[in-house]
Structures are given as C-alpha cells and as structure tokens.
Amino acid sequence: xxxxxxxxxxxxxxxxxxxxxxxxxxxxxxxxxxxxxxxxxxxxxxxxxxxxxxxxxxxxxxxxxxxxxxxxxxxxxxxxxxxxxxxxxxxxxxxxxxxxxxxxxxxxxxxxxxxxxxxxxxxxxxxxxxxxxxxxxxxxxxxxxxxxxxxxxxxxxxxxxxxxxxxxxxxxxxxxxxxxxxxx
Amino acid sequence: xxxxxxxxxxxxxxxxxxxxxxxxxxxxxxxxxxxxxxxxxxxxxxxxxxxxxxxxxxxxxxxxxxxxxxxxxxxxxxxxxxxxxxxxxxxxxxxxxxxxxxxxxxxxxxxxxxxxxxxxxxxxxxxxxxxxxxxxxxxxxxxxxxxxxxxxxxxxxxxxxxxxxxxxxxxxxxxxxxxxxxxxxxxxxxxxxxxxxxxxxxxxxxxxxxxxxxxxxxxxxxxxxxxxxxxxxxxxxxxxxxxxxxxxxxxxxxxxxxxxxxxxxxxxxxxxxxxxxxxxxxxxxxxxxxxxxxxxxxxxxxxxxxxxxxxxxxxxxxxxxxxxxxxxxxxxxxxxxxxxxxxxxxxxxxxxxxxxxxxxxxxxxxxxxxxxxx
Numbered sequence: 001x002x003x004x005x006x007x008x009x010x011x012x013x014x015x016x017x018x019x020x021x022x023x024x025x026x027x028x029x030x031x032x033x034x035x036x037x038x039x040x041x042x043x044x045x046x047x048x049x050x051x052x053x054x055x056x057x058x059x060x061x062x063x064x065x066x067x068x069x070x071x072x073x074x075x076x077x078x079x080x081x082x083x084x085x086x087x088x089x090x091x092x093x094x095x096x097x098x099x100x101x102x103x104x105x106x107x108x109x110x111x112x113x114x115x116x117x118x119x120x121x122x123x124x125x126x127x128x129x130x131x132x133x134x135x136x137x138x139x140x141x142x143x144x145x146x147x148x149x150x151x152x153x154x155x156x157x158x159x160x161x162x163x164x165x166x167x168x169x170x171x172x173x174x175x176x177x178x179x180x181x182x183x184x
Numbered sequence: 185x186x187x188x189x190x191x192x193x194x195x196x197x198x199x200x201x202x203x204x205x206x207x208x209x210x211x212x213x214x215x216x217x218x219x220x221x222x223x224x225x226x227x228x229x230x231x232x233x234x235x236x237x238x239x240x241x242x243x244x245x246x247x248x249x250x251x252x253x254x255x256x257x258x259x260x261x262x263x264x265x266x267x268x269x270x271x272x273x274x275x276x277x278x279x280x281x282x283x284x285x286x287x288x289x290x291x292x293x294x295x296x297x298x299x300x301x302x303x304x305x306x307x308x309x310x311x312x313x314x315x316x317x318x319x320x321x322x323x324x325x326x327x328x329x330x331x332x333x334x335x336x337x338x339x340x341x342x343x344x345x346x347x348x349x350x351x352x353x354x355x356x357x358x359x360x361x362x363x364x365x366x367x368x369x370x371x372x373x374x375x376x377x378x379x380x381x382x383x384x385x386x387x388x389x390x391x392x393x394x395x396x397x398x399x400x401x402x403x404x405x406x407x408x409x410x411x412x413x414x415x416x417x418x419x420x421x422x423x424x425x426x427x428x429x430x431x432x433x434x435x436x437x438x439x440x441x442x443x444x445x446x447x448x449x450x451x452x453x454x455x456x457x458x459x460x461x462x463x464x465x466x467x468x469x470x471x472x473x474x475x476x477x478x479x480x481x482x483x484x485x486x487x488x489x490x491x492x493x494x495x496x497x498x499x500x501x502x503x504x505x506x507x508x509x510x511x512x513x514x515x516x517x518x519x520x521x522x523x524x525x526x527x528x529x530x531x532x533x534x535x536x537x538x539x540x541x542x543x544x545x546x547x548x549x550x551x552x553x554x555x556x557x558x
Binding site: 039040041042044045047048049082083084085087088090120121122123124146171172173 | 406407409412413415418419421422423425426427429430434435436437438439440441442443444500501
C-alpha cells in the first residue's frame with residue numbers, strides 16, 4: 001500500500017517536472033485505439049498505463065488493420081521490434097511495417113491524432129526497432145518515450161528534424177500522468 | 185611349490201589403472217549426491233516429485249518439493265528452479281524462498297531442482313566447475329552442484345537425430361533431454377518428459393494460480409534480463425516489469441510465442457489454469473564470450489571479455505566493472521517474484537498470496553549471498 005501511495009506521489013511529481021521539448025503537445029481525445037509496431041510487449045505495458053490513467057474509452061488490438069479504426073479519435077502506436085512477439089502474432093517484419101504504415105495513413109485520412117511511444121527503454125533499441133521509429137515517428141503528432149531510450153539522442157534528433165513534439169519521462173510508470181494531462 | 189612374485193611392472197599398471205578409475209568414479213558419485221537443503225521456519229511439509237508421478241520414484245529425476253502453507257487460505261504459487269541446473273540463480277532463488285520465506289496467506293510450492301537428472305553431470309566440453317560454495321552467516325560452507333542444461337545421458341540415451349516433442353515442435357535431437365522443451369510432458373515418455381509431466385501434475389492437482397520458472401542466460405542473448413509471459417499473464421507481467429524498471433532493475437518483457445512449443449511459459453498456460461511466468465537473468469558464466477570458467481565467475485560474474493564486449497556495445501544488458509554477481513541475479517529473481525505476488529494480490533484479493541521474510545533487493549544485491557541461507 002505504501003509503495004502504491006509512493007508511486008502515485010512520484011508520478012504526480014514527474015507529471016509536473018517532465019521535460020517537453022520543441023513543438024506543443026496536441027490535445028487528444030477518446031476513444032483510443034492502442035496497437036503495437038513490431039509486436040513487442042510494450043503495448044501490453046501501455047494498456048496497463050491507460051488502465052491506471054483517467055482515460056477509460058480505449059481498446060488494445062495488437063494486429064488492428066486500417067479498416068478497423070473508424071470512429072476512433074486517437075491512435076497510439078507502441079513501437080519496438082520483438083522476434084518472439086512477431087512469431088507469436090504470426091506476422092513477419094515486412095508485413096508488420098506494411099500494416100502499421102497503412103494504419104497511420106488511414107488514421108490521418110480520418111483526422112485521428114497519432115501517438116508513437118517507446119516505453120521499454122534501451123533494451124528495445126536496435127536495428128529493427130530503430131527502423132520502425134524512423135518510419136513512424138515522422139508520421140506522428142506526438143512522441144512519448146522513456147529517457148533511457150534516448151541516451152544517444154536518436155529520438156531528440158528525429159523529432160527535431162521532423163518538428164514532432166517529444167515528451168521524455170524518466171520511467172514508464174509516469175506515462176499515465178502524461179496521458180491524463182493531454183487527453184481532453 | 186615355488187612362490188612367484190607378480191611382475192612389478194604389471195603391479196604398477198594395475199595400481200595406476202585403479203587410481204585412474206577411482207578419481208573420475210569418485211567425482212561421478214559425488215556429483216550424484218544431493219546437496220543439503222535446510223528448510224526455514226516457513227516450510228510446513230516436504231514431498232517429492234514422484235508424489236505426482238510414481239514412475240519417478242527411485243530414479244535420479246526424483247527431487248524434493250517444499251510446501252510453505254499459510255494459516256490463512258489464499259491462492260497457490262509454484263516456483264520451479266533448476267530446470268536448467270547450469271543456471272545457478274535459477275535454483276538459488278527458489279532455495280532462498282525455502283530457507284527464508286514464510287507464507288502468511290495462501291501457499292508456496294517450491295521445486296528447487298526440477299531436473300534431478302541434469303544436476304548430476306556438468307555441461308560437456310564447457311570446462312564448467314562441478315560446484316560452487318557460499319558461506320552462511322555462521323561461517324559454514326554451503327556447497328551447491330553445478331549441473332547441465334540437459335538430462336544426464338546415463339538416464340536417457342541415445343538422442344534421436346531430431347526430437348519431435350508432444351506438441352509437434354521439431355528440435356535437434358539432444359533437446360529431447362531439455363526439460364524446458366518437454367512440456368507438457370508424457371507420463372510414459374522419456375525421463376525428461378516424465379519430469380515435465382510431473383511438474384504439470386503439480387500445477388493441475390495443486391491448482392497453482394501462478395507458476396514461475398527461474399532461469400539465466402548469456403548477456404549477449406536476445407531474451408535476457410527479461411520476463412517471458414503467456415498471453416494470460418502478460419498484463420500482470422507488464423505491471424511487474426514497470427515496478428522493476430521503477431527500482432532501476434533493467435528488464436524487458438516478452439510474450440510467449442504461440443508457435444514455440446515445449447517451453448514452460450507456453451505449455452503451463454495452455455495445459456492448465458495457471459498464470460505462467462519465466463524469469464531470465466543475465467549471467468556471463470552462461471555466455472560464449474567468457475574467459476576463465478570457474479567458481480569465481482559464477483559467484484562474482486566478472487569477466488574481462490564481457491567488459492570489452494559491453495564497451496563495444498555488443499551486449500543486450502548493462503555490464504560494467506561490478507560484473508553481474510550471483511547475489512544480484514538472485515536479488516532480481518526474488519524481487520520479481522515479490523512484485524508478481526504484489527500485483528496479483530491487487531487483482532485477486534480473495535486469492536491473495538502473502539509471503540514475508542524474503543530479503544529486499546538492496547539487502548541482497550552485491551552482498552554476501554550466503555547470509556540469506558541457513
């Protein structure tokens with residue numbers, strides 16, 4: 001119990017202290033579709049973070065396709081390549097990038113906001129994961145990451161180059177507070 | 185009748201042969217002698233794996249099962265160590281639960297050495313030490329065998345050219361002796377498949393709500409410092425991973441692939457109602473890049489070649505001059521176990537499992553691990 005109170009306090013403090021760089025973070029609206037790019041388990045972590053936030057109208061579909069997002073206002077893509085995850089989902093890397101590219105294009109066409117997240121830190125960086133970030137960050141409206149994922153400035157540079165607002169949190173558990181702040 | 189003296193050269197040959205046979209023979213016998221486990225005050229009962237499959241009785245695969253039963257009813261958690269007994273944190277973490285833990289509510293069932301056959305020999309051609317020792321608080325030495333990833337060929341031989349497991353997964357022949365490719369097992373199968381079946385029986389008969397399999401892997405492996413979870417347990421595991429990250433314990437979360445059959449995190453979930461988890465800690469002793477392979481490497485986890493690899497950014501885990509000592513690897517496992525219970529208890533209050541007297545991460549990591557053994 002003490003731990004949970006402490007975590008809540010910590011989260012609130014970081015909601016205030018969090019660093020937001022560059023362009024303003026857009027206001028987001030429900031309902032939300034959460035999916036993954038790369039099938040890492042980060043999307044499951046994001047679902048838990050949404051559960052712990054004030055946002056209640058969200059759905060998690062790890063293989064959602066472009067024709068299944070009608071009526072949603074926000075698309076959250078948790079990016080990170082996992083060979084185990086791709087195997088579990090029965091999709092290969094190329095198939096996954098095609099699915100997510102089509103998904104974002106459809107989302108943009110219907111006026112949805114697109115969020116790209118990396119909440120698994122340095123362990124979910126690497127050639128395949130970086131390929132996903134390079135593809136999808138420029139197509140997004142907001143990027144949220146944990147600091148550990150940006151030790152080489154990869155996300156800072158990518159977001160600066162494409163004028164995408166970037167929010168960096170210290171720990172993934174702080175993402176819930178960030179969501180509360182940006183959802184109307 | 186004239187007495188004849190044996191030829192001195194022949195006598196010398198006989199003595200030399202006897203010595204040459206005796207040395208490995210004694211080593212072989214010693215490796216089959218189980219180490220002492222000193223159950224703590226929380227252990228209420230002791231049984232055997234053969235209680236769940238009588239065919240294992242009297243075989244080298246039979247192994248102790250410990251029960252920590254709380255006064256208050258609750259859920260049940262199964263801890264499985266030593267599926268790969270060449271991964272020391274994999275069996276020391278559950279042993280610490282046996283020697284220190286007290287269940288206040290619910291039950292903990294612990295199998296510290298799941299593959300009793302694989303602990304009876306070392307990994308061939310790896311130069312692995314046969315054992316390592318830790319000093320407890322009283323200054324007494326506790327010796328622990330180091331085993332192999334695979335069951336002893338003396339118990340299960342020959343290997344087929346290819347192994348097709350119960351679920352149809354095709355693997356290399358030697359993997360037939362790998363317990364973590366043999367689930368859900370077979371009651372009348374090979375000794376490894378029988379062990380797997382008996383563990384499944386514990387899960388089913390004891391109605392384990394949670395089951396955890398403790399492992400280690402090389403720092404260059406892709407799934408390391410990780411929790412692997414079945415889709416049923418993925419959200420609990422996601423929360424546990426976030427708590428570990430919050431404590432600055434590097435962790436990744438992986439989902440158990442549906443098409444990777446025979447592994448605990450897949451089959452325990454598919455063949456029972458349990459929530460399965462597999463914990464993987466990074467250990468240079470397991471890796472291909474390591475240099476001198478001895479007891480010190482197991483305990484201290486320091487290796488100059490891994491340090492060079494880390495500096496060249498070739499590892500998947502943080503690694504520095506502090507190394508990855510056994511105390512740190514075990515502390516990770518125990519902490520992850522505690523967070524699994526904390527998280528589970530939040531969602532399943534009526535079946536909560538409360539275990540006390542386990543050391544905190546800061547108490548244990550980078551300290552003398554023997555202090556936490558009896």
